[in-house]
Amino acid sequence: MGILDVIFVRGKHVCPWWLCRSFDNPLRRLFQDPERILRPHVKPGFTVIDVGPGMGYFTIPLLRLVGSGGKVVALDIQRRMLEALRQRADRTGVSGNLVTHLGKPGDPDMPDSADFVLIFWMIHEVPDQRAFLADLKACLRPGGRMLIVEPRLHVSTAKFRSTLDAAERVGLTLVARPEISLSQAALFLKD
Numbered sequence: 001m002g003i004l005d006v007i008f009v010r011g012k013h014v015c016p017w018w019l020c021r022s023f024d025n026p027l028r029r030l031f032q033d034p035e036r037i038l039r040p041h042v043k044p045g046f047t048v049i050d051v052g053p054g055m056g057y058f059t060i061p062l063l064r065l066v067g068s069g070g071k072v073v074a075l076d077i078q079r080r081m082l083e084a085l086r087q088r089a090d091r092t093g094v095s096g097n098l099v100t101h102l103g104k105p106g107d108p109d110m111p112d113s114a115d116f117v118l119i120f121w122m123i124h125e126v127p128d129q130r131a132f133l134a135d136l137k138a139c140l141r142p143g144g145r146m147l148i149v150e151p152r153l154h155v156s157t158a159k160f161r162s163t164l165d166a167a168e169r170v171g172l173t174l175v176a177r178p179e180i181s182l183s184q185a186a187l188f189l190k191d
């Protein structure tokens with residue numbers, strides 16, 4: 001591990017709850033406006049899976065975008081994250097269509113016809129990305145889309161390329177490379 005790996009916390013780890021808390025702050029909104037990033041991909045009535053939601057920086061705006069006829073499934077492996085997210089959604093008054101799921105994308109009660117999957121700043125924490133993406137692809141309907149976004153400093157271009165290769169190997173089609181601040185991003189389609 002080199003000095004840049006230490007500075008940018010590039011080792012293999014799952015983001016602890018206390019660090020994720022800092023991901024939701026007014027400063028981040030200045031360069032990553034959740035509505036602006038998500039609106040092109042999410043319509044009212046959609047079923048969306050927010051993978052690794054942390055404290056819900058994107059989940060709460062997603063709940064607003066899908067509206068009362070839609071649903072957001074927040075999938076995480078840390079119970080504490082999902083509990084904090086549920087409390088925030090309750091306080092904001094948007095928890096009616098929130099489903100929290102502690103587990104894996106391959107679990108039998110995950111959706112099998114979601115319209116959109118968001119994987120924001122989390123897939124570098126997953127050891128077997130190919131298996132993970134295959135399970136998430138199975139959660140999408142044909143025509144559904146998956147947005148993968150990784151932090152630019154924390155994840156090298158080569159590592160992100162290998163994530164994109166894994167997505168293509170499971171049969172997803174790369175359709176766009178959206179510009180998102182401080183990030184590298186790719187939009188995939190399930191044919």
Ligand SMILES: C[S@@+](CC[C@H](N)C(=O)[O-])C[C@H]1O[C@@H](n2cnc3c(N)ncnc32)[C@H](O)[C@@H]1O
Pocket residue numbers: 014015020023024051052053054055056057058075076077078081103104119120121122125126
């Ligand atoms: C750095 S946080 C990102 C939070 C959020 N997406 C954001 O952009 O603010 C990463 C999240 O991914 C979750 N996570 C890590 N590995 C996971 C896995 N295999 N399945 C689901 N969630 C996972 C962590 O518990 C944490 O909530």
